[in-house]
Amino acid sequence: MKRTKRWVLGSTILAMTLGAALAGCAKSEEGASGSPAPSAAGKVEDKYDKLPKAVSVSMYDRGAVAAEEGSYEQNRWTKWIQEQSGVQVKYVPVPRNQAQDKLNTLIASGEAPDLIWEYDRNYIGTLVSQGVVQPIDDYINQYSTVIKNYINDNPELKPLMTFDGKIYGITTKRPLNGLANGGMWIRQDWLDKVGMKAPTTEEEFFAVTKAFKEKGLSGNTNAPVVSMFVWPNVITGLYATHSTQWYLDGGKMVNSRVVDRNVGAINFERKLYENVYIDKEYLTDKNSQKMMADWAQGKSGILIGTVGNGIDTYMKDLMKNFPDANPVPLAAFSTQYGKFGSYQETPANIYVAFNKNMKNPKAAIQYLDWLLDKGWYTLANGIENTHFRLVNGVPQVIDADKFKKEVAYAGEYAILRNDAKTFKLEDLMVKAPQDPLSQRWAKLNAEAMKTSLSVPFRRDIPYSPNSPEISNVFASIEPKLIEIRTRAIVKGDITPEQALEMIRKEYKSAGGDKADQIAQEWYEKNKANFK
Secondary structure, three states: OHHHHHHHHHHHHHHHHHHHHHHHHHHHHHOOOOOOOEOOOOOEOOHHHHOOOEEEEEEEEOOOOOHHHOOOOOOHHHHHHHHHHOOEEEEEEEEHHHHHHHHHHHHHOOOOOOEEEEOOHHHHHHHHHOOOEEOOHHHHHHHOOHHHHHHHHOHHHHHHHEEOOEEOEEOOEOOHHHHEOEEEEEEHHHHHHHOOOOOOEHHHHHHHHHHHHHHOOOOOOOOOOEEEOOOHHHHHHHOOOOOOOEEEEOOEEEEHHHOOOHHHHHHHHHHHHHOOOOOOOHHHOHHHHHHHHHHHOOOOOEEEEEOOHHHHHHHHHHHHHOOOOOEEEEOOOEEOOEOOOOOEOOOEOOEEEEEOOOOOHHHHHHHHHHHHHHHHHHHHHOOEOOOEEEEOOEEEEOOHHHHHHHOHHHHHHOOOOOOOOOOOOOHHHHHOOOOHHHHHHHHHHHHHHHHHHOOOOOOOOOOOOOOHHHHHHHHHHHHHHHHHHHHHHHHOOOOHHHHHHHHHHHHHHOOHHHHHHHHHHHHHHHHHHOO
16 A cells, blocks of 8 residues: 555656646646637647547446346447537446446556546545645536536536646536435334334334234234345434444534444444344345345335335345235434434535546546536437437326336436426336336325425534545444454454444544644634535
8 A cells, every 4th residue: 555655646646746847838738818829721739629529437337237138338328429419429337236346456557548537536535645635627618518608607516526626526506306315214004003003203113113012913922023225325324323324422523433322323233233123144145135135025024224216126026926015115213312313315416536646537528528418318318209208398208117117227327417497206106117116106205205304314514524534544443343243243242332442442543633633723724614
């Protein structure tokens, strides 16, 4: 790691030296104004016009491209993009669950794509700190029309795009259905069988869970009754301990991993585990496949997980397999610490950054301008009258199976979108196929998003501080913190209180005091810009 850092620093200094020298040369060629020099014929020349109009882009590989469609690199949509954008685009897939690791490997080997994108603003910030990506204000001002206008129309996004005073990550605004993330579900028909109401407190939650289990509604009284899917976004939301967050305690920045509320979050999981309300193997249930299969097969009555299309297959399977099943959204309940919502996204969607070694940023801007202007719509919805028909201006899916096979994966290419202003949750019912099952799910999904968003997720500051020192602290202790939490939950030989003390010691010994100082200084410097 040290060797890599020295290399990056050395490269940065060398690049700065060469850049200064080249800038001097360029100035003599371009004139004092810095503008491109006119040619002998009087036409303004642009050095990028002499380069191939080509760009490479990272993308998530979610394994969603059917064999008949091709691959993420080559399919009907990659061909369509080349034809429509006028830019030769090469896509570089990275596994969704290992995206940052894979991107880091590509960066270290000098093979990273021109455009690197992530949902995680902190990751882009790390790349900024490492000098991997470059500021793009000048490119936007000189070459863009669509992005430039979009930023002017949405000025609240500019601070999120900005690092060290410069724009490094272009982002667009999420529609309402993109804000809801974590969410819970409960079987109303199971509640009716035990004569109870949906829980509104932690105590009521465990009372309902206990009743479900003792009634043997999952098949027998020994079987689990709770399934979990990406559960950290719910449990850490309920206790305001989400790993992406720094919290303000009397104006003092405190990282989520060491706040007092971790005792409650650990204890919650411990109670689920020791009472066998969840599967004993839940921590090793990769991608929650076993627990989600239980939910789809009607073997669990509570789903701690998410809302949105990430669970549509499981929800449809449940309703298809058990027509009398009545899953309903469950709102975030209060705990001893207060009432906080499940994880909700920030208004900013994907962050798109420019590799510092990019050859043709003008081509990249042309591609992104096209994507944000009109490309995203077709990639998200398919071709009119082939994949969708317009109903009151809303694209309605014609054939669910055809759409899933031919279009669903294409949304991965639409890394900039302009759909937040016009989207309404009611559109989900119009957009969905008209068969009863799809309509039932669309209506439930819209209700779930409203329910999830009805309890605000605790986010004390709009985005977290970015610093290599802070990142290094967490990177060095994260495996140990997981080990401590697992020990408190599964092994049970330490209490949640003892676990938190052990976590705090690990944090401090890894440089947590310095991380806190950096975070506090960052907050004091930027807090006037937070609304």
